[in-house]
Amino acid sequence: MSDLGSILACGVHVPRLRLPRALIAAETGWLNPPARNAPAGERAIANWDEDALTMAVAAARNCLAGRTAAPAGIAFCSTTAPFADRDDAVLVAAALDLPDTIATQNLCATLRAGTRAVLGARADGAGGSTLVVASDLRPTRVGSPQEPAYGDAAAALLIGPAEAGELARLLGAVSRNADFVDHYRMSGIRFDYALEERWVRDEFLMKAVQQAIGEVLAGAGVNAADVRHLAIPAAPGLARRIAQGSGLAAARCDERLWQHCGDAGAAMPLLEIVAALGRSEPGDLIVAVGLGQGVDALLLRAEAGAGRAAQALEAALARGREETSYVRYLAHRGLIDADFGMRAERDQRTAHTVAYRKRAAVTAFTGGRCERCGAVQFPLSRVCVNPACRAADTQRPHRLADSSGRVKTFTEDWQAFAPRPPYVYGNIEFAEGGNLLMEVTDVEPGELAVGDAVRFEFRIKDEDRARAFRRYFWKAIKS
């Protein structure tokens, strides 16, 4: 069997906002009576300035943190990529400041995209590693069974040749296609249309999935009883049933993701892998499954670095804050037509000529550092901003995205247009010097103070509704 590669690093992004399922049930119980049995837990919901692309960037940054060598390839996996025609993977790579020679792929239209990309990584990545990042933000219809069950999140795995400290090794894989329509969403349609869960369970999960699991174990010569973890995008009860049915008598299934995030679509198989690694001891065998018009069944062995997965997942899950307003959540998803006032009418046209020539600044958050005096400044400019220097053409690109900062001044602005008022912004002083007036996101009124430490995330800056365009920039987040 050819080398399937190893998981060298992982990253997770779960949006900070969590919508309690009990709140959904309380608000929609009139419509869909079974929902009155308020399900436990919460679902992750993207803030207004997050989408599948920004979440992917966040997960990928977590994944690549501390690694020096850039991956040779990047695969962006999502059924809700913001652009149908604009290479989302190129944009993700640009935000990550990866070399423009990186091989990019966009895998869409299937929730199996993440495992497909993992399995393709070694074939495509050849000598180097491939960053597989999967992300989904699937709108759900009010009162639907999907509304409490889905969650918004992203996960990234760096796949490459085996190395010391790796998280896991891929021992085997089986892929089977089947045009089984458990749910679907046609192009241009907002919501999934889901079929009866009992049918899906009995006719697909308990048959095709179990068969694929059996095949991958047989291929690797592994006894089903020796598998310690099943990573599968299914609710805990169903996952345990599949494990039992597959003979994985000792396999544990994740509950944390379902408790705090929900089913994150294309990201879910990778999140489940991270969760399984997180509770693994080195040497543990893991069966990981990707579903979507077929099955990918992967056999992994946890290695010495598996514990890093637990840190990645816990860090993402721990930062939750309850969304107390169901109506606000609906407004951010565009599910109700909220009146954001006349200031929301401002023309958000992007001068693409400018966006292109300033792409290092806007997309990669690269400023300048003066070679004469050392002053860091954003944006990079022709003449140094340091009043004691002001030298011309002395600045070298200096990326600020991975830097940190401190709140020098701020306000909570109730007059400005903001999808989630108040609009919070202030002067941020970078750790290495330099200052920028920046938006602060993922912050509630009263939460921010002068002197607070911040880090930076790639987020939606503006929506141009007149031309159906979305632009992005970096924002400060309390660290």
Next chain:
Amino acid sequence: MASGIKDKVVIAGMGCSKFGERWALGPDDLMVEAFGEALEDAGIERDRIDAAWLGVFFDEQSTGKSSLPLSMALRLPNVPTTRVENLCATGTEALRGAVYAVAAGACDIALAMGVEKLKDTGFGGLPERTKGTFEDLYLPSSTAPGAFAQLASAYARGYGYSIDELKRAMAHISWKSHENATRNPKAHLRNRITIQQALDAPMISHPLGVYDCCGVSDGAACAIVTTPEIARGLGKRDPVSIKALQLAPSNGVEMGHESWDGTHTLTTPLAARRAYAEAGIGDPRAELDLIEVHDCFSITELVLMEDLGLSDEGRAPHDILDGRYDRDGAIPCQIDGGLKCFGHPIGASGLRMAYEVYLQLLGRAGPRQLRGRGGLGPALGLTHNLGGIPNRNVASVAVFGLLAGRV
């Protein structure tokens, strides 16, 4: 070595429209209203104006571009006209153009007109605008109150005040300006408020409540300037003279360099220092009889007292609460109600400030006339604009006094 502008140019006449929500009037009407008063005051015919400067900021939402709206509204006799725009220092910038032209000997009589018609947007606050094609891609879509509220957070932290303590001084500023405006028939907001009302007001941009924000007003103000000789020929025995006209724009330090701590404006002290030198003022605290500063927000006025060298660093809240800048204080500030209550039609504001100082120096301020130091009437007044936001701005400082003055 340049000798400065002091006493080279005097004001022959000034005019100012009523400020407010002038729903029935357009920018042309406002300019005609102010110009009529100024012509009558100067005692000249329209055709004696040799050149004119128009200051307007939001041209897109009101007059349209160029200087033509001025030339056409007043039917000027095809003399050279220029439109200037320098954020909230626009009105003062128009005056600077006219004054410099007269001082240069390029013309005998020049007009500076500032106008703004803000209340045609359909919503409260200032009109929305682009910051430019690049900056729209990365700068927050901040509002004016939000950009100035930054000062409050940094000042409170920098000088050890709680936000509540700072708010108390800010409320006093607004209360004082409302009190002053009750004596000004041309002011936009002429109601009294209580300190408590200011403290309890709905939040606009933390910690600025609605009473911490100036009026968004329509209005026009203008000055006709000339040489001392011509003014005497027009019967002005002791005209108001330009003692100083200084401008200090940001060069990017506040926005991009860590050396700015956010507690003050970087530019105002520079403009003030130059203006005091140009006017020959050694001790502004002892010499200035009144000041009109850019109180777009209460916190702005607070830090400006220090930036202009009138309060010690970190002590403005105490001086304010002690009444030092009240009508009966040592240095009355915003005796006409200021931007806060007279209103803030951006392009007109610098000239509106000059108008009040002009009236006060000539003893024509009616019920709000100040007695000045020693009861002889004010001798020296200062106007200040801060165009833009604390992160980058244009500060202007002008000083006016009587030509034969007591200084």
